[in-house]
Amino acid sequence: MPVPDHPAVAAYLARFDAASAPLPAARRRALRENLVGHLTEAVPPGADRRTVRAALKRLGPPEEMVRAEQREAPPAAKRTAPVRRSVDHEERAVQLLTLGSIVPVVGWLVGAVLLWRSQHFTVREKIAGTLLVPFGPFGALYLGMGAAWLTSSTCRDTISIDSTGASTVVSDCPTGTDWTGIIAIVAVVVALVVPFVVGSVLMTRVRKRLGVPDRRPRRSSSPPQWAQTHHH
Amino acid sequence: MLTQLRRGVLEYCVLALLRERPHYGFDLVRRLGEADGLLTSEGTIYPLLSRLRKDGLVTTTWQESDSGPPRRYYDLTDPGRAALAAFADDWRTFSASVNRLLDPLPPSDLSRSAP
Numbered sequence: 001m002p003v004p005d006h007p008a009v010a011a012y013l014a015r016f017d018a019a020s021a022p023l024p025a026a027r028r029r030a031l032r033e034n035l036v037g038h039l040t041e042a043v044p045p046g047a048d049r050r051t052v053r054a055a056l057k058r059l060g061p062p063e064e065m066v067r068a069e070q071r072e073a074p075p076a077a078k079r080t081a082p083v084r085r086s087v088d089h090e091e092r093a094v095q096l097l098t099l100g101s102i103v104p105v106v107g108w109l110v111g112a113v114l115l116w117r118s119q120h121f122t123v124r125e126k127i128a129g130t131l132l133v134p135f136g137p138f139g140a141l142y143l144g145m146g147a148a149w150l151t152s153s154t155c156r157d158t159i160s161i162d163s164t165g166a167s168t169v170v171s172d173c174p175t176g177t178d179w180t181g182i183i184a185i186v187a188v189v190v191a192l193v194v195p196f197v198v199g200s201v202l203m204t205r206v207r208k209r210l211g212v213p214d215r216r217p218r219r220s221s222s223p224p225q226w227a228q229t230h231h232h
Numbered sequence: 233m234l235t236q237l238r239r240g241v242l243e244y245c246v247l248a249l250l251r252e253r254p255h256y257g258f259d260l261v262r263r264l265g266e267a268d269g270l271l272t273s274e275g276t277i278y279p280l281l282s283r284l285r286k287d288g289l290v291t292t293t294w295q296e297s298d299s300g301p302p303r304r305y306y307d308l309t310d311p312g313r314a315a316l317a318a319f320a321d322d323w324r325t326f327s328a329s330v331n332r333l334l335d336p337l338p339p340s341d342l343s344r345s346a347p
Contacts, residue, residue, distance in 0.1 A: 027282075034257060034278035040300060041258035058265070060273025068276035072283040122294040122302045209294070209302065 008052045009039055016062035023069060026086075031069060033210055035059075090118050090206050094199040097129060101136020101195075108136040120206050129202055140191030144184060238270065241323070243280055243289075245270060247308060247316040250290060256303035257281060281306060289315055 016035060020028045042055040059065075096111025115121060115129045158170045207214060242264075249255060249263050257278060264271045271277065284290045289312035294302045308316070 030282060031278060034281075034304075035275070037301070037304065038258050038261070038274070038278070058273075059275045062275065064273050065275035065279065068273075069279040069282075072279040073286070119292065120294065122296050124296050125294075205302075 005045075006043060006047070006052050008049070008056060009043060012039075012056050012059075012062060016065070019063045019066045020069075023066065027069060027073065029210060031065065035062075035065070087120070087203070087206055087210060089114060090120055090203065093118060094129070094203055098136055098195045098199045101138040104139065104142060105135060108139060111136070118206075120210060121202065125202055125205065128198060137192045137195045140188050140195075143191075144188030234269075235272075238272070242270065242277075243284060244316060244319045244323070246277070246280065246284065246306075247289060247312050247319075250306055250308040251313070251316060254293075254305040254307040256295075256305050258303075260306065284312070288312075 013032070013035070016032065017028075020031060023031070038059065039055065042059070043052050047055075093111050093114035096107050096114060098111075100107030100111050112130055116126055118126075121129070159167055160170065161167045204214075245264060245267070246260060249260060255263070260281070261271070261274045261277050264277065265274065281290070285292055285306075288309060290306045291309050293305050293307070295305050297303050
């Protein structure tokens with residue numbers, strides 16, 4: 001979720017980060033997600049300073065939000081069901097939809113169930129994940145192999161035996177450009193690539209939404225965002 | 233005193249708003265803000281919404297938005313509906329009793345009788 005680009009908003013979020021340090025990491029992340037979502041609505045792009053200040057004033061001090069959180073969810077183990085805010089579940093879903101499809105149908109099916117059970121994907125994303133990754137890339141590979149076998153089996157061998165008893169084998173294969181084969185190869189390549197692209201887009205979106213950083217190491221020489229300090 | 237009272241009724245006001253239709257967080261905040269004196273800091277609504285979800289009184293779904301990133305929508309569950317109905321009954325009785333005690337004295341009389 002994009003954070004409104006304004007120094008006052010950045011300062012407010014930094015203040016929230018400091019105030020929310022005592023909270024469990026999952027609660028901090030969830031609250032920050034709420035906060036960023038709220039500010040995205042309250043501070044339209046290009047908003048002037050007065051609008052931003054008014055929105056932040058209405059929101060109240062971040063410390064008050066943290067106090068409200070501590071009041072609503074005391075640290076005592078009264079509530080038994082922990083709230084999950086990582087993207088492990090979503091990662092598993094996408095992995096099964098793509099790589100898990102090496103186990104025909106079953107792997108993909110489990111991934112699809114996990115996808116629909118997730119609370120962090122929108123309905124549109126779930127539909128995209130299901131329809132654009134039908135049976136996963138390996139499903140496409142198996143289909144392609146089946147199509148190749150069918151194409152190769154279109155050659156018909158005829159054995160003729162002449163009067164001396166010698167046999168001749170004549171192969172009758174279709175000649176000319178085999179467009180069906182080319183289209184099948186292109187379709188298989190697309191079907192192999194698209195699921196990984198869709199899976200990557202889905203994970204990027206859900207990570208942004210929950211404020212969970214990508215695990216992949218970055219080559220950038222600049223320090224990560226969480227290590228950067230703001231000087232005023 | 234008013235702070236405690238506000239805190240106590242706010243969650244039911246949220247449930248009452250959700251009775252009409254699902255709302256996203258910012259929309260709920262805006263609606264609550266229209267009611268005078270109900271919401272002092274908008275930010276405090278989010279911990280409350282989180283608790284209502286954990287208690288099973290509301291459920292949430294992400295929905296695409298035409299004007300920006302996806303929004304988390306809150307909807308009333310059956311237990312939430314039952315809790316709201318029970319509170320509405322209690323509140324009517326409670327507020328009627330308090331009003332009966334307060335009604336004979338207008339605010340000016342109250343201040344005059346103070347020592």
